[in-house]
Amino acid sequence: MSSTDKTIVAVDLFCGAGGLTHGLERAGIDVRLGVDVDPSCKHPFSANNNASFLLADVDDLDASTVANSLRGGRVTLLAGCAPCQPFSTYSRSAARKGGGKRKGRGSRDDWRLVQRFGELVRALQPDLVTMENVPPLLDQPVFAELLTCLDGYSVDHRIVDVRDVGLPQTRKRLVVVASKLGPIELAAPDNDGGPATVRQAIGSLRPVAAGEADPSDPLHAASRLSAINLQRIRASKPGSTWRDWPDELRAKCHQRSTGATYPAVYGRMEWDQPSPTITTQCFGYGNGRFGHPEQDRAITLREAAMLQGFPANYSFLAGEDRPSFARIGRLIGNAVPVPLGEYVGRILRNHVDAFLDKEELGTVA
Template identity: 35%
Template structure:
């Protein structure tokens, strides 16, 4: 069996978190599909793959094959991160949210393209929360298409990402390839952690402990509402903050980092007598991985996104670092558009870990 390289297509590519990780793993990402114009602009600024800016419903497998020009010595990896807001435990989506149906477009394109390998990332709620019924149906459809699947909830912190971000990761191989794996006594696996919880009692592989949020906060000082851009620092932009919120952030920082310490005069009416999302108005703890980045990650009022020492929410560049993007990765759009791209992205190092697994698997399968 001759050596074969992996070529990838990234569906629902967003700004390019997954593609960036796969490229770091040595995979040739040749095409992507994304409907959002601003995310596409960011993607094409940083990644050379051909991007189809279109609703995926209108994209066919034959069109994608025409773009990537797959050769006989190449194997296809089809990747997808379908919109997950309907499955998320944070949002108000339901099982009937129309965005949830987009995962079936991934299934359709797997059927049309018959890739050797498949990779999907989504929120944990897809497999054991609001989306459980849909996910079971998707697994059934993959089985009918003759794909072997392994999936689980992984924590991005276990892969060198300075963030607590639990996500569903799915690896799949076409069954004829899986039969070759069985013949070589190989199992279909998920990526192995590169980092470990510092509170773990055992660490037989002597892995380094989780990266903490403190590793990202060494950029030039920034005031709320200020933008810092230089030849070496990109997208270091902070949203503005009202005077009363500056007073709140100072008080919270001095008194433990959470809003439940606020004196009565600083408590918002909407928070009185309610628990709600307790992280809102919180300060990021530099001694732990950061909380999950969301589309509101640059807004102090939308989560535990307060800067640890400066009177502002984290900047776009700090949020991007928490998602393990390189500093050279440049985002396009307004502050709100950039925050949404960052919050929706797959952490680069998590995608890289999956990419490295498929590279390893492909090499093993091609050994004589």
């Protein structure tokens, strides 16, 4: 094991269900605390990871709370994936907690939580920083502001195609890393096996029908299909769209000229290709190309989680017999894919290893 095992201690802000934390822990990083405003995150985060969970709005979080969790670490890391959509789950939950629209929210405030992350970096001055976000953040003024908060750090960033870290999914994310220890580089992912496939991720799971669940795994549950949608999925071929259906199965909106611009719905996945981007609505057949490659249903919540890189036994339910598709789907779709977190964790571990080797040799400035 690396000399950095349990050397890097971390706090994960906007931790969600724990995808980033789980990946960082796999890489040997000691995540002490996860913070999120959504109470639904508590069980999956705490049940599957070694970190504590704090139900709190990061926008109101006192820096001393984070500092206490980082205390005693030889190398400290502040990590997070700040929600940036104006109507993100995090923003809506925070608004409900505050009794309405949050103070000061405006069009520029779409990126407020990214600003808050930068403010906490500036206040805490951890040794390492990492943030994952949507690629359009690069073109926003707030990204330049974030880099200002990282003054004194070596910084690198990269748009990562998650297929390059072995995730069977079409998804690109912006990853930022920063270090006070010395120059740091986000090396290109090294995935010798090539992109994984839907078959490799979920092909071994037990078949279930639409509206049913695996008795041994309540999360391996498929949403119901209406009679017309059952006909539609039976008429769908892997990789095809609704354009291949007979006219009588097409929705009215698709029959209008405007409908032709929305081909990426009501489709089946392909066994030997990556899946489409897993969204918060991935359990619905009509919400994207989320049809199972051969079974007449949408993918189950368990399949969606595994396509996000979560282990097959990752617990999202705290004793419920049947999951809430909307609630669990939100947690899965908003999660940082686990292999992406592990990729970042290994970059940071290798960086710290190199620093510690130089320190032992007395060559650190």
